[in-house]
Amino acid sequence: MSAFLKLLARNRLALAGGVVLSVVVLLAIITPLLPLADPNVTNTAARFTKPFSEGALLGTDHLGRDLLSRLMWGTRLSLAVGFAAAVVAATLGAAIGIIAGYYGGRTDNLIMRGVDLLMAFPYILLALAIVAALGPGLFNALIAVAAVNVPFFARNIRGITVGIAHKEFVDAAKLAGLTHRQIILKEILPNVVPVIVIAMSTTIGWMILETAGLSFLGLGSQPPQADLGSMLGEARSAMIANPHTSVVPGVMILIIVMSINLLGDGVRDALDPRLKSGALSRPMAATRVERSGDIPETEGKGLLELQNLQTQFHVGNRIYKAVGGVSLNVEKGECLGIIGESGSGKSVTALSVMGLVASPPGVITGGAVRYEGEDLVGAPYGRLRDMRGRNVAYIFQDPLATLHPLYRVGDQLIEAIRAHRPISEAEGRTKAIELLKSVRIPNPEKRVSDYPHEMSGGMRQRVGIAMALANDPDVIIADEPTTALDVTVQAQILSLLDELRRSRGLAIVFITHDFGVVAQLCDRVAVMYGGRIVEEGPTTDILDRPAHPYTARLMACVPELGGGKRRLEAIPGLPPAVDRLPQGCAFAARCDRVQESCQAADVPLGGEGLHAVRCLFPFTSPQEAAE
Numbered sequence: 253m254s255a256f257l258k259l260l261a262r263n264r265l266a267l268a269g270g271v272v273l274s275v276v277v278l279l280a281i282i283t284p285l286l287p288l289a290d291p292n293v294t295n296t297a298a299r300f301t302k303p304f305s306e307g308a309l310l311g312t313d314h315l316g317r318d319l320l321s322r323l324m325w326g327t328r329l330s331l332a333v334g335f336a337a338a339v340v341a342a343t344l345g346a347a348i349g350i351i352a353g354y355y356g357g358r359t360d361n362l363i364m365r366g367v368d369l370l371m372a373f374p375y376i377l378l379a380l381a382i383v384a385a386l387g388p389g390l391f392n393a394l395i396a397v398a399a400v401n402v403p404f405f406a407r408n409i410r411g412i413t414v415g416i417a418h419k420e421f422v423d424a425a426k427l428a429g430l431t432h433r434q435i436i437l438k439e440i441l442p443n444v445v446p447v448i449v450i451a452m453s454t455t456i457g458w459m460i461l462e463t464a465g466l467s468f469l470g471l472g473s474q475p476p477q478a479d480l481g482s483m484l485g486e487a488r489s490a491m492i493a494n495p496h497t498s499v500v501p502g503v504m505i506l507i508i509v510m511s512i513n514l515l516g517d518g519v520r521d522a523l524d525p526r527l528k529s530g531a532l533s534r535p536m537a538a539t540r541v542e543r544s545g546d547i548p549e550t551e552g553k554g555l556l557e558l559q560n561l562q563t564q565f566h567v568g569n570r571i572y573k574a575v576g577g578v579s580l581n582v583e584k585g586e587c588l589g590i591i592g593e594s595g596s597g598k599s600v601t602a603l604s605v606m607g608l609v610a611s612p613p614g615v616i617t618g619g620a621v622r623y624e625g626e627d628l629v630g631a632p633y634g635r636l637r638d639m640r641g642r643n644v645a646y647i648f649q650d651p652l653a654t655l656h657p658l659y660r661v662g663d664q665l666i667e668a669i670r671a672h673r674p675i676s677e678a679e680g681r682t683k684a685i686e687l688l689k690s691v692r693i694p695n696p697e698k699r700v701s702d703y704p705h706e707m708s709g710g711m712r713q714r715v716g717i718a719m720a721l722a723n724d725p726d727v728i729i730a731d732e733p734t735t736a737l738d739v740t741v742q743a744q745i746l747s748l749l750d751e752l753r754r755s756r757g758l759a760i761v762f763i764t765h766d767f768g769v770v771a772q773l774c775d776r777v778a779v780m781y782g783g784r785i786v787e788e789g790p791t792t793d794i795l796d797r798p799a800h801p802y803t804a805r806l807m808a809c810v811p812e813l814g815g816g817k818r819r820l821e822a823i824p825g826l827p828p829a830v831d832r833l834p835q836g837c838a839f840a841a842r843c844d845r846v847q848e849s850c851q852a853a854d855v856p857l858g859g860e861g862l863h864a865v866r867c868l869f870p871f872t873s874p875q876e877a878a879e
């Protein structure tokens with residue numbers, strides 16, 4: 253709630269609208285307590301007194317009634333009627349929409365065609381017809397305004413409900429034996445309430461206007477009762493000679509509707525979680541770069557070389573050091589594994605390479621990413637765009653989320669190629685089939701016109717790989733590509749990647765949290781923890797002689813086939829939050845070899861030869877690590 257208010261307050265216009273509206277509503281509430289003249293007492297001797305005259309601050313109308321008093325009472329009435337109409341319309345409309353959307357089928361058809369029928373009439377005509385049938389009067393005007401707005405709410409809410417009614421959590425509630433009524437009240441309603449509030453906050457001003465319109469035509473409030481519409485209507489004949497009689501209620505209507513709409517927009521933006529996460533602030537095309545300090549010189553190691561890369565997220569006044577100085581390199585034809593628990597910074601490292609970390613909040617604050625020696629951090633967007641997919645391609649975890657659900661996979665492959673070079677439709681199709689064949693999808697001539705949902709998970713991931721291969725990249729960064737797949741499919745995908753790397757000389761950066769996968773595929777492996785590399789070396793070396801306690805712990809999490817009875821142990825405790833990294837070794841709090849010096853100062857990456865480790869008391873023998 254306080255987060256909601258904070259978001260709302262950040263929107264200046266909404267804040268102004270809220271303040272003005274609060275003042276108006278407050279005044280309307282305390283109107284009976286104010287020392288005002290009776291709004292309905294006529295005094296024809298004092299007709300059309302000008303504003304700011306003695307005893308009548310806003311002047312008087314054609315019957316000599318005090319305009320200030322009428323304005324206050326009128327505002328009170330108009331606000332009450334408009335608000336009541338909005339509540340009635342929202343409640344009825346939402347109920348109708350939820351029932352139609354939840355039950356679907358014939359119920360839905362019947363209800364929605366009725367709603368369509370109402371919507372087919374011009375708005376104001378329908379309201380007039382209703383008032384004509386019920387007879388003039390403020391209460392009937394309220395009913396008319398509510399009635400013509402019900403279809404709007406019903407349509408909106410039905411759309412949302414249809415989307416929710418078949419979600420897994422609703423199915424789960426059904427399986428748990430909840431009745432329809434319970435499901436609607438407990439599962440559906442909480443999900444549509446924000447939408448109802450948003451729809452209401454954006455239409456309530458409109459309803460006040462409509463009520464005023466009916467009163468203006470003499471169909472709403474009846475004399476002598478004042479509401480803003482009837483005041484305008486009565487002032488119509490005196491508009492030229494005594495404009496103040498129409499200006500007073502007119503300005504009040506303007507103020508009310510403006511402030512409600514400004515506030516309503518603010519409420520919508522603050523309540524909508526998609527907008528809240530920053531969708532309104534357009535993300536930048538490439539990650540923001542703010543490097544202080546020296547840019548490291550190239551060491552010419554490998555095709556892709558990360559040097560002391562630092563990527564942070566700046567959220568409010570917090571700084572999340574997701575990647576805190578990572579150096580890595582990978583050669584042509586080599587497979588480098590990056591392994592670590594969830595949240596250790598693997599994905600952010602990978603995305604930083606091509607400037608794909610979303611900004612805001614992502615910022616690259618230091619280091620370099622070199623591709624054949626060229627520094628890509630801070631490279632112009634055009635250069636990065638040109639290289640994305642053509643030099644460095646990505647494979648992500650969830651192929652269903654990365655493939656467009658509405659296009660055939662062939663067309664998506666062609667699109668990926670066309671991003672970098674123009675080819676004809678026929679040529680593209682041939683190339684797409686060729687790509688599918690190269691990732692060993694059976695019957696590619698037919699499969700090329702499948703939609704993503706027509707394929708199995710493993711096959712979709714093969715399409716994901718085909719897409720990465722579309723422009724013959726030199727480096728493929730695979731971010732947990734097999735995590736969503738079952739073990740046999742995982743093995744197939746791994747052998748496919750292995751074969752591709754050997755046949756095409758690809759450099760692969762393979763991100764995983766599974767040492768079993770690393771053992772199968774990678775030549776070298778880097779272990780990440782808390783945004784830094786804690787151990788790095790040739791895979792066999794690390795598997796045989798893990799030096800860092802964290803690495804040993806990670807390996808103990810992998811079951812071994814035929815390895816006999818062994819306890820599989822999860823690592824106790826949680827990884828550190830990267831906005832509050834401890835001093836010294838980040839693993840110290842969970843380590844059973846910890847000593848005082850571990851937490852005193854930064855621990856450097858040390859070790860002899862190719863096998864480096866960031867630990868003051870590393871294991872020196874495999875036996876020690878196995879205990």
Ligand code: ADP
Nearest residue numbers: 565572574593594595596597598599600601830
């Ligand atoms: P993983 O190793 O599981 O791929 P990530 O690289 O995705 O981990 O995340 C590394 C760290 O960065 C996490 O601790 C996460 O909390 C933080 N992080 C990622 N995205 C954001 C973001 N948009 N705002 C703040 N922190 C983030």
Ligand code: MG
Nearest residue numbers: 598599600731
């Ligand atoms: Mg990740």
